[in-house]
Amino acid sequence: MKKQEHFQFPVDVTFAGVKEDEQAPETVAYAFDRTGELLDRSPVKGDTASLSLPEAVKGRTVRILLGPPLPEHEEPRISLLRRREAYERRIRVEPEEPHLRVRLPDPVWRHWWFCTCTVRGRLIKRETQPDGTVRELPICHARVSICEVDRIPRLIWRLPDPLIFRLRDEVLGALGESFVEPMPDIPIPQRPISPAREAVRLQGVEVERKPDVQALRLADSPDRLRRSLIDLSDLWRPYICYWDWLYPFFYRYDVDCLQTVEVDEEGRFETTIHYPCFGDKPDLYFEAEQLHGGTWETIYEPLLRCNIRWNYDCGEEVVLNVTDPSAVPCVPDDPVDPPDDIAVWIMPYSIRGTKIWGSPPSGDPAPAGWVKENGYTDYGGMLGAPFGGTLAFRMSQSFSVPSTAIAYYRWSFRKGSSGPWIHMDRPVFRHYVKDSPGELPSFPAYKLGPNTVNGESDLFEFKPHVPPAPDPGDPSGTVTYWPTDNFAGDIHSAFWNTRNLGPSVGAAAGQYQVRLEIFDEDGNQVSPGSGTFDFIVPEGVTTGHTILARAAQASEIVAGAFVFNVHIDNNPCTATIDRPRLGTTAVTDRCGFLRYPDKTTPLTIAFHARHPNNHATFNFRIVRGSTVLPNTLVAGEEVAAAGPGPYTGDGSGNFHNNFQLDDLLCGPADPTQCCTEAAFAERLYVRAKATNGAHRLSGYDASDLRAFALAKKKPSP
Numbered sequence: 001m002k003k004q005e006h007f008q009f010p011v012d013v014t015f016a017g018v019k020e021d022e023q024a025p026e027t028v029a030y031a032f033d034r035t036g037e038l039l040d041r042s043p044v045k046g047d048t049a050s051l052s053l054p055e056a057v058k059g060r061t062v063r064i065l066l067g068p069p070l071p072e073h074e075e076p077r078i079s080l081l082r083r084r085e086a087y088e089r090r091i092r093v094e095p096e097e098p099h100l101r102v103r104l105p106d107p108v109w110r111h112w113w114f115c116t117c118t119v120r121g122r123l124i125k126r127e128t129q130p131d132g133t134v135r136e137l138p139i140c141h142a143r144v145s146i147c148e149v150d151r152i153p154r155l156i157w158r159l160p161d162p163l164i165f166r167l168r169d170e171v172l173g174a175l176g177e178s179f180v181e182p183m184p185d186i187p188i189p190q191r192p193i194s195p196a197r198e199a200v201r202l203q204g205v206e207v208e209r210k211p212d213v214q215a216l217r218l219a220d221s222p223d224r225l226r227r228s229l230i231d232l233s234d235l236w237r238p239y240i241c242y243w244d245w246l247y248p249f250f251y252r253y254d255v256d257c258l259q260t261v262e263v264d265e266e267g268r269f270e271t272t273i274h275y276p277c278f279g280d281k282p283d284l285y286f287e288a289e290q291l292h293g294g295t296w297e298t299i300y301e302p303l304l305r306c307n308i309r310w311n312y313d314c315g316e317e318v319v320l321n322v323t324d325p326s327a328v329p330c331v332p333d334d335p336v337d338p339p340d341d342i343a344v345w346i347m348p349y350s351i352r353g354t355k356i357w358g359s360p361p362s363g364d365p366a367p368a369g370w371v372k373e374n375g376y377t378d379y380g381g382m383l384g385a386p387f388g389g390t391l392a393f394r395m396s397q398s399f400s401v402p403s404t405a406i407a408y409y410r411w412s413f414r415k416g417s418s419g420p421w422i423h424m425d426r427p428v429f430r431h432y433v434k435d436s437p438g439e440l441p442s443f444p445a446y447k448l449g450p451n452t453v454n455g456e457s458d459l460f461e462f463k464p465h466v467p468p469a470p471d472p473g474d475p476s477g478t479v480t481y482w483p484t485d486n487f488a489g490d491i492h493s494a495f496w497n498t499r500n501l502g503p504s505v506g507a508a509a510g511q512y513q514v515r516l517e518i519f520d521e522d523g524n525q526v527s528p529g530s531g532t533f534d535f536i537v538p539e540g541v542t543t544g545h546t547i548l549a550r551a552a553q554a555s556e557i558v559a560g561a562f563v564f565n566v567h568i569d570n571n572p573c574t575a576t577i578d579r580p581r582l583g584t585t586a587v588t589d590r591c592g593f594l595r596y597p598d599k600t601t602p603l604t605i606a607f608h609a610r611h612p613n614n615h616a617t618f619n620f621r622i623v624r625g626s627t628v629l630p631n632t633l634v635a636g637e638e639v640a641a642a643g644p645g646p647y648t649g650d651g652s653g654n655f656h657n658n659f660q661l662d663d664l665l666c667g668p669a670d671p672t673q674c675c676t677e678a679a680f681a682e683r684l685y686v687r688a689k690a691t692n693g694a695h696r697l698s699g700y701d702a703s704d705l706r707a708f709a710l711a712k713k714k715p716s717p
Contacts, residue, residue, distance in 0.1 A: 131369025
């Protein structure tokens with residue numbers, strides 16, 4: 001291919017208004033073609049920049065921008081340079097005398113001095129724990145893009161004239177200065193107070209802003225209105241998220257991503273950006289990606305207009321809360337505070353997020369969100385909840401484990417308190433990082449078990465101190481290491497599918513014992529005691545997530561293994577609503593009507609919210625038209641309840657009540673407002689209490705819906 005010829009295009013620059021004791025800022029000339037592609041850039045030296053342009057642009061229009069030098073990591077783009085207040089000239093390149101002379105106005109070049117801004121933040125995912133606490137888990141193996149957006153003036157000047165007047169009304173309403181009634185979709189009392197406005201008020205200069213607001217009210221032309229809105233933008237910017245009609249204009253909002261930085265194992269990131277020293281600090285927007293299977297996938301891309309950090313306070317920590325279900329949080333090992341006299345320890349910790357209480361010497365009952373001594377748990381308003389589904393067990397150990405003396409573990413279970421133990425044999429893996437030069441990291445899996453050692457089956461390794469070495473075929477310089485977090489869900493040491501426990505689900509329900517055993521490298525069981533190790537049990541968690549632990553009691557150790565109870569119940573619920581009855585014989589006809597001769601005969605409402613072992617709660621309500629009748633409502637009641645709300649129960653989930661017709665036909669707020677005829681809906685929802693330790697097993701829920709109508713019976717002809 002023939003090499004394209006270039007020619008030199010000089011740009012002479014004069015800085016207007018430079019004082020004797022001043023020096024003009026460092027300046028660069030950028031040349032773009034009419035499509036916005038960068039042709040060349042050259043620093044201004046001795047009032048001249050020399051651009052090397054291809055011969056093909058002679059006789060054509062090019063775009064010359066004069067502005068500050070950009071950081072090395074920022075690719076020159078017209079939108080970015082405009083945001084840096086660059087000065088633009090579009091010229092036709094004359095073939096005979098290609099040359100440009102520019103006199104830069106004083107207000108333009110003074111904005112080119114740049115200041116540095118440290119941007120700090122955390123990428124997290126908030127998860128509610130079974131005990132009701134909310135924990136912020138870091139997201140690692142991720143990267144965050146730090147973007148700068150158009151300032152408010154650009155938005156204001158882009159809005160059509162009719163919408164400028166609408167924005168004026170919205171702003172006045174939000175600031176409580178409106179001379180008209182607030183628009184129906186702007187409930188002013190519920191709106192937040194602008195942080196900027198509150199700061200102004202606290203500084204005692206609120207009165208000084210009154211003339212500005214007055215100017216906004218009295219502006220009689222779009223241009224004056226635009227200028228007033230720009231002057232007051234620090235007050236009304238926080239309300240932008242509430243004005244949905246602005247949404248389409250943010251599609252055309254310029255967003256320039258300045259840097260992309262990787263987060264650390266705690267989800268933290270930090271970098272430095274530059275912004276013009278004259279004017280406001282940068283307005284920032286953030287996006288994030290996470291490495292999934294060797295591919296960067298977007299996990300955080302919130303709505304633009306609601307997630308701009310206006311006038312970002314440099315150095316302030318930004319917390320990015322990721323709600324995308326595909327985002328995998330890192331689960332760091334919580335520090336453990338064992339008893340002072342215990343050095344080597346093994347701690348059975350939890351069933352997923354539900355911590356194991358055991359049988360403490362104090363006899364204190366387990367807090368909500370813990371496995372109780374009888375194998376049940378209380379969580380999220382559910383009392384006496386059993387476990388079900390696939391249970392995943394967590395444990396922790398002191399730093400010296402593994403060793404030749406403590407090399408393997410094994411989890412087992414049995415129904416009741418006698419009989420043979422059944423080993424949990426589902427494979428368990430730990431992922432490690434393989435980092436090769438010039439490639440994205442990969443995460444191979446190391447299998448902990450099950451293994452058979454000297455005839456002892458279903459043993460699992462404790463995670464080795466060092467991961468496998470690089471494979472012989474890996475590139476030179478490849479390293480392997482364990483991640484500093486439990487990315488990829490590597491937090492569980494055993495899995496138990498409780499749905500496969502017997503010939504029928506009903507027969508399998510009941511109390512089980514779970515056992516944790518420890519073995520040496522030869523497959524011999526190791527019992528706790530002096531010179532070996534100790535079992536410890538969690539008894540609390542500090543606000544800093546340090547696990548407080550106690551020594552296991554002798555009653556919790558059976559044949560050298562730690563044993564605790566877990567109550568299992570995978571039975572589904574059932575929900576049935578009977579047809580309503582008037583008296584003892586009348587039922588809804590084929591069209592769903594109940595026709596009453598008078599209001600003396602009561603209406604019987606009956607339904608059945610059942611669970612074979614009463615491990616469920618229920619909600620029931622009757623809706624007339626679109627109005628929920630509070631005198632029929634029951635919420636969160638036990639299916640074994642004897643008298644929930646107005647209903648009578650038999651202890652097995654069967655409920656009924658006889659309502660007077662006026663109880664249903666008359667208004668709950670005003671008993672004098674009664675209907676002669678009305679349509680009703682009955683809604684029953686039965687919630688299973690069973691949990692897998694992290695979530696309620698809603699797949700075992702049941703519901704029913706029935707409709708009927710009450711109508712006055714017409715007299716016989």
